[in-house]
């Protein structure tokens with residue numbers, strides 16, 4: 001079996017690329033599965049993969065490194081119950097140190113597994129970081145970002161469709177200088193051909209005998225992680241007049257606008273919305289313009305919504321922002337919003353199960 005470990009910052013396009021790769025593998029009859037991973041236990045990515053017919057399990061409440069046994073349990077099940085030939089494991093976007101805490105322990109435990117680490121980076125965000133204009137100002141977050149890139153077997157510069165060739169060239173030059181010897185792919189993960197090329201590179205990858213663990217300052221890593229508060233929340237929206245889609249759009253764009261107006265850097269803000277016969281994932285990252293919408297015209301009286309947010313603030317402010325938006329929307333529309341399970345917290349100091 002092949003284990004494709006996928007790292008890279010929040011919103012860099014990991015889920016998008018994995019989904020397209022899954023569809024390509026499915027069309028070839030290759031049994032595959034995905035393990036998602038995030039700080040909370042209600043994950044938009046897992047719900048989204050399942051809604052697309054992909055076999056998906058989740059490792060919750062912290063990154064793979066701190067929940068290694070859960071990751072291994074899922075991989076074991078995918079091998080035994082499902083005969084998976086390929087498993088994609090998508091790590092938390094603020095996580096690093098995958099070689100020491102995931103790849104090496106896994107290689108000891110499962111020596112027959114072929115493992116390859118792809119790290120995704122958003123071309124626009126990387127160009128902004130190089131140019132000094134990125135929205136996240138924290139040195140600790142930049143530190144995590146750079147450390148993630150250092151671990152890549154394959155470094156995927158993603159979303160190349162969103163920046164002009166001159167900025168892409170700047171990215172190419174900088175990466176080639178700073179990370180010599182890495183295999184670089186320039187990719188638009190919305191395009192079949194590009195994801196096909198990534199899959200081909202993964203499939204042809206030689207078995208890696210040894211990787212160097214990162215030299216990592218865990219205090220800086222822990223500080224960076226903690227600066228991005230996590231929130232997950234499930235809602236049920238009921239509108240007797242069939243306006244639930246419009247209400248959902250107001251919630252989505254209300255939260256986004258509120259974060260932007262306070263100048264809070266969005267790591268990733270994701271919504272998974274389910275109607276009677278349809279569902280949609282809406283996603284905002286540090287680099288996009290927030291224009292994505294639910295298709296507004298259909299009438300629905302009930303919708304389910306799952307919110308995942310990772311934002312550079314504290315959990316209290318994040319909770320308050322979401323709470324205020326929900327109250328405003330209820331005051332504006334004749335609707336009911338039932339809040340189900342939710343959590344909000346600053347991720348704890350990373351304490352890996354193993355570190356080799």
Ligand SMILES: Nc1nc2c(ncn2[C@@H]2O[C@H](COP(=O)(O)OP(=O)(O)O)[C@@H](O)[C@H]2O)c(=O)[nH]1
Nearest residue numbers: 010011012013014015016158159188189190283
């Ligand atoms: N234009 C463009 N958008 C992309 C590309 N890859 C991902 N996206 C978008 O970027 C956002 C975040 O993607 P996602 O896969 O959820 O990122 P993840 O957090 O790394 O898993 C989504 O809105 C995607 O549609 C790409 O290559 N080009």
Ligand SMILES: [Mg+2]
Nearest residue numbers: 014015045090
């Ligand atoms: Mg994802």
